[in-house]
Amino acid sequence: MLLELKNVSKFYYGKGTVSSGFTKVNLKLDMGEFVAITGESGSGKSTLLNVLSGLDSYEEGEMYVNGKETSGYTEKDFENYRKKYIGNIFQNFNLVNSYTVYQNIELVLLINGYKKHKIKKKILKVIDEVGLTKYKNTKVSKLSGGQKQRVAIARALIKETPIIVADEPTGNLDSKTAKSIIELLHKVSKDKLVIVVTHNYEHIEKYVTRKIVMNDGKIIEDKKIERTLKPDENLETNSIKLGDIPKAQNKKKNIGVFNKIRLGIRNTFNIKVKFLLLLAVFLFITVSAFGGYSSLKKQQYEQSNDGYNNFFRNSDERRIIIKKADNSEFNKEDYEKLKNIDNVEYIIENDLFLDRYFNVSTNNLSLYGNFNSINNLDKQITYGRMPEKDNEMVIVGNKNDYYISNTKDTILNSEWNITDNYGKSLTNEKCKIVGIAVKDGNNYNTEFYTSQNILNSIQKNINIDFSKIKIEFNDQILSSAYGGSQYRIAPNDNVPEGKAYVSRDLNSMTKKGNAIGYTVKINVKNMYFESNLDVQISKTYTKNTLKSLTGETDFDLHNGEIYINTNDYYNLFNKGNYQSSVFVKDAKIANETVKEIQNLGYKTLYIKDCLMSWDGGYGAIIQTINVLVFIVVGVVLFFISYFIIKIILKSRNVYFSTIRILGATRKNAKSLLRIELFTVLNIAFITVITLIILISNNAIKNAYIQDLITFLQIKDYIIVYILLTLVSILIANRYSKKLFKKSAMSTYRDEEV
Ligand code: ADP
Ligand code: MG
Numbered sequence: 001m002l003l004e005l006k007n008v009s010k011f012y013y014g015k016g017t018v019s020s021g022f023t024k025v026n027l028k029l030d031m032g033e034f035v036a037i038t039g040e041s042g043s044g045k046s047t048l049l050n051v052l053s054g055l056d057s058y059e060e061g062e063m064y065v066n067g068k069e070t071s072g073y074t075e076k077d078f079e080n081y082r083k084k085y086i087g088n089i090f091q092n093f094n095l096v097n098s099y100t101v102y103q104n105i106e107l108v109l110l111i112n113g114y115k116k117h118k119i120k121k122k123i124l125k126v127i128d129e130v131g132l133t134k135y136k137n138t139k140v141s142k143l144s145g146g147q148k149q150r151v152a153i154a155r156a157l158i159k160e161t162p163i164i165v166a167d168e169p170t171g172n173l174d175s176k177t178a179k180s181i182i183e184l185l186h187k188v189s190k191d192k193l194v195i196v197v198t199h200n201y202e203h204i205e206k207y208v209t210r211k212i213v214m215n216d217g218k219i220i221e222d223k224k225i226e227r228t229l230k231p232d233e234n235l236e237t238n239s240i241k242l243g244d245i246p247k248a249q250n251k252k253k254n255i256g257v258f259n260k261i262r263l264g265i266r267n268t269f270n271i272k273v274k275f276l277l278l279l280a281v282f283l284f285i286t287v288s289a290f291g292g293y294s295s296l297k298k299q300q301y302e303q304s305n306d307g308y309n310n311f312f313r314n315s316d317e318r319r320i321i322i323k324k325a326d327n328s329e330f331n332k333e334d335y336e337k338l339k340n341i342d343n344v345e346y347i348i349e350n351d352l353f354l355d356r357y358f359n360v361s362t363n364n365l366s367l368y369g370n371f372n373s374i375n376n377l378d379k380q381i382t383y384g385r386m387p388e389k390d391n392e393m394v395i396v397g398n399k400n401d402y403y404i405s406n407t408k409d410t411i412l413n414s415e416w417n418i419t420d421n422y423g424k425s426l427t428n429e430k431c432k433i434v435g436i437a438v439k440d441g442n443n444y445n446t447e448f449y450t451s452q453n454i455l456n457s458i459q460k461n462i463n464i465d466f467s468k469i470k471i472e473f474n475d476q477i478l479s480s481a482y483g484g485s486q487y488r489i490a491p492n493d494n495v496p497e498g499k500a501y502v503s504r505d506l507n508s509m510t511k512k513g514n515a516i517g518y519t520v521k522i523n524v525k526n527m528y529f530e531s532n533l534d535v536q537i538s539k540t541y542t543k544n545t546l547k548s549l550t551g552e553t554d555f556d557l558h559n560g561e562i563y564i565n566t567n568d569y570y571n572l573f574n575k576g577n578y579q580s581s582v583f584v585k586d587a588k589i590a591n592e593t594v595k596e597i598q599n600l601g602y603k604t605l606y607i608k609d610c611l612m613s614w615d616g617g618y619g620a621i622i623q624t625i626n627v628l629v630f631i632v633v634g635v636v637l638f639f640i641s642y643f644i645i646k647i648i649l650k651s652r653n654v655y656f657s658t659i660r661i662l663g664a665t666r667k668n669a670k671s672l673l674r675i676e677l678f679t680v681l682n683i684a685f686i687t688v689i690t691l692i693i694l695i696s697n698n699a700i701k702n703a704y705i706q707d708l709i710t711f712l713q714i715k716d717y718i719i720v721y722i723l724l725t726l727v728s729i730l731i732a733n734r735y736s737k738k739l740f741k742k743s744a745m746s747t748y749r750d751e752e753v
Contacts, residue, residue: 008051209227318584322604324601412436502562
């Protein structure tokens with residue numbers, strides 16, 4: 001026995017009410033029968049049919065398929081049952097209106113795992129059998145009711161299922177068309193079980209082998225009839241024999257990946273309005289994601305730049321300090337290698353002077369600041385002009401700096417002395433400030449940009465600050481540190497090379513009472529190198545002779561200084577470059593550049609990583625709040641999008657119930673939906689990326705977006721893409737879950753209201 005019901009009842013549970021669809025029905029149905037079910041409206045015919053075809057569950061009794069009971073069936077088992085056993089035909093056709101006749105029929109086979117190229121002949125043959133060859137490429141929405149029902153029959157036939165159920169297939173048709181549809185059903189019914197629910201028994205009378213009458217949920221009549229007309233014996237499509245069913249079951253597969261993608265993409269573009277609405281939502285999501293993400297990065301970046309370091313005065317976000325792993329001196333090849341890194345803009349070979357303040361003074365004004373090469377100036381001149389001569393320079397100061405804003409006329413017109421710690425000029429000629437550039441933010445460091453010539457003059461004075469100096473005289477250590485001590489070395493042009501002029505005070509430290517002829521041993525040591533110089537004392541000075549010997553006038557200030565030849569002096573300190581700084585083009589990817597430099601074997605210190613914040617940690621709290629706001633806004637956006645997409649997709653409920661009835665599983669529906677949303681997402685994403693490219697290439701002008709874009713790197717695009725993909729998957733999952741919570745039939749019923 002193909003189908004059997006034993007005492008089966010079906011109830012509908014409403015809000016606090018239970019109504020019955022049918023009660024205690026006993027029924028045996030077999031292959032080869034052509035069954036008509038008639039009865040008043042509301043007598044339970046549709047309910048019975050839906051239970052028989054696995055579209056609705058039942059509450060009491062037992063249904064047997066091929067002799068096996070179905071009480072243990074899961075949702076999946078019923079899906080399989082529908083797939084393999086049932087071809088459905090409905091009163092209102094339940095076709096996919098936006099598909100063509102061919103596509104509607106093809107859909108069933110694709111869902112049931114057939115290969116696209118293998119089914120073409122078969123589909124065309126079925127279309128021919130139902131007499132629609134002329135319309136095979138016509139959209140179903142353009143067909144008449146009778147033609148639609150023919151498509152539905154063709155669709156039921158092509159599944160080659162043993163059972164065809166038709167619920168009032170002629171209910172929406174005029175009586176002439178109705179007749180031809182019944183004829184068609186009959187024609188194709190050889191070796192099948194066909195169950196037709198109808199109001200108009202007279203239409204069907206001469207074809208049936210059995211008549212069942214229902215009333216108030218019960219079968220009140222069930223009689224076999226000798227049929228007067230036989231179905232078409234020559235049709236091949238209905239060649240299923242009962243014995244074949246179990247084998248056929250195992251063979252049928254699920255929809256293939258390519259067909260899934262094909263259908264998903266077909267569905268994406270099928271209904272233009274729906275596509276455009278979805279695209280608008282996804283464009284909105286994509287733009288919001290990029291906007292939010294880049295703003296967050298911008299805030300983070302700006303906050304991380306805003307800080308200071310007491311040791312490294314130059315806290316430029318582009319600066320990476322480097323030294324060699326073995327503390328040795330940098331050579332040309334080192335700089336070549338470093339310059340070859342993509343993101344490297346320029347290298348300051350003697351990095352130490354970047355962090356050294358020099359005094360720049362006129363008669364009445366004294367400024368302190370760092371020096372840099374004019375070639376590295378990255379700001380516009382606000383007042384004055386760019387340097388034209390070697391001794392000209394530009395000053396860069398904070399917009400709110402008192403001197404920059406109030407004394408700019410004095411600054412621009414005077415001649416300036418660049419001096420060492422003792423007020424001694426470091427350059428041969430005086431310098432002139434010809435331009436002023438202002439900067440924003442919290443950085444109040446004053447900077448001077450000037451020619452390489454001037455830089456060379458002042459650079460020789462650099463390593464002194466970073467070195468320890470030991471002076472040994474007559475086996476005694478005079479001083480162990482530079483500055484603050486009475487005895488210290490100083491450069492003087494009057495002293496011959498290899499000689500020293502010392503204070504007469506040193507005489508008392510010798511046995512003879514005379515220091516002349518003694519040797520002064522000088523040892524210079526810093527973290528990179530050590531150098532030694534022995535000089536012989538050739539003269540001693542007193543308060544009276546200081547000026548004639550050295551040119552210095554202030555004896556109290558200078559007494560105790562050990563004057564040595566200027567070249568000797570600088571040779572002690574200028575031993576090449578041991579610490580350099582790389583300045584990058586794009587500070588936003590400086591961390592990657594740091595890694596590249598490390599991979600070349602150098603030690604690095606990225607200045608931005610060692611800044612103290614001005615705000616004492618307050619910014620970190622703001623940053624955390626920003627991230628939280630970003631997440632909350634993201635979640636809210638997700639739900640808004642989900643809600644809108646749900647409304648847009650509501651029109652798709654019928655589609656999904658249709659493919660479900662045709663045998664698609666929940667998984668199939670989910671992946672079709674995912675593919676559809678994913679396709680729209682990709683189109684939106686590509687559109688936005690194209691816009692971003694146009695804006696960043698200045699084809700479209702928007703300074704604000706242009707600025708934001710600079711904060712996005714490839715990896716950020718990937719992150720946003722993954723995020724959006726997850727969102728679309730999540731939406732598809734949520735939606736299909738809701739869709740499948742209800743049975744396929746109740747989805748239909750809801751739509752019909
Ligand atoms: P028919 O197809 O013979 O007109 P139905 O099978 O549609 O009758 O309905 C049988 C009974 O079940 C009716 O009393 C109807 O009110 C009830 N019924 C049908 N569908 C539902 C439903 N979704 N919810 C509640 N009651 C229903
Ligand atoms: Mg009905």
